[in-house]
Amino acid sequence: MKSVDYELVIIGGGPAGLTAGLYAARAGLNVILIEKIVPGGQVLTTDWIENYPGFPEGISGPDLIWKMTEQVKKFDLNIESNEVISLDLSAPVKKIKLNDRTVTSHTIIIATGASPSKLGIPGEDIFWGRGLSTCATCDAPFFKDKIVAAVGGGNTAVQESIFLTKFVKKVYLIHRRDQLRATKILQERAFANDKIEFIWDSVLISIDGLTNVEKITVKNVKTGDTKKISVDGCFIWTGITPNTEFLKNEVKVDDYGFIIVDSNMQSSVPGVFAAGDVRSTGLRQIVTAAGDAASAVFSAEHYIENL
């Protein structure tokens, strides 16, 4: 075997990365986990999780992450705060370029997750942090007894809108279709909540104000009519974009940039795996991220054994 710095490099420290780290460290692999900010990922912005097994009362996103971090520390997982700039996957020994050095590894698990997508509309960049947000658990208390808009119709949009109603006077939930995509239990809770007013078949086309968000413009996609609505804040949950800036064209991705993997979580490059939200899949949950990661480590071990 050629000499390498690591047998496995895990990129990303959300639920997928931490689970991969747990399995790999516990299996005794020479492994490092590279995290750009701090362990957590999108889960840190999740108020309450009711569908991760083992927590019958539910658990907050940050608490779940801290439990996962505590668990990997028991197995002495090496977590480094660093950033992956690029990958060179042209040879069996993969090169991972970090901020300050390049490391080599037999295998890589990409678990960099995804970030809330931008809408690309006027006002979006200006008002970020000035009434425009994607984190209800962080920012909802700033909008106590105020009126806010929320955009989206999936699980995140609906769950977080319900959370917002604990603080705000009213939420306009703007969705481009005439029905929600969110799971039924969330839909029922949203429909029963009299602080949520639905604006169907509509998209946000601009955000306006002087220094803070004051007004939004929505357009009905069926009639073409536009209207302005006064709001104090606006939360956008219209989907996610994979965090793959460093990837360039080194592995195959789908039309939206998510990494295509086989049933063993292996990408188009042998020895390079993907797990969690960053991979092309129909369902993105904490439990699926954890499951992906366990499979990816199992596959990576198999790959290493056969070198």
Add this chain to the structure above:
Amino acid sequence: MVEDVLEIDDSVFDAEVLKSDKPVLIDFWAPWCGPCRAISPLVEELASEFGDKIKFVKCNVDENPITPGKYGIRSIPTLMFFKDGNVVDQVIGMVARSKLKEVINKIL
């Protein structure tokens, strides 16, 4: 943990931040904000690295509504950089350590 990051309240904001002779990085946070709690170790690390050149303080927006209100803060975590009593830069949300260092080096 050594107290590298000074917890301040509304009453001492002027004295500790605006009248500081060193540039100041203020971390606006709240206990209910997951990302804030997550980045606080990062801010502490930066404080031990740059503490001789920059004063690091944090402000709990829950207990101190005046200061965040004055600076129009509607999103946390927000890291705001002050020099000679003026805001010179700010970083909203969770950002990479390299980005924070970049901003710090720019204001030094």
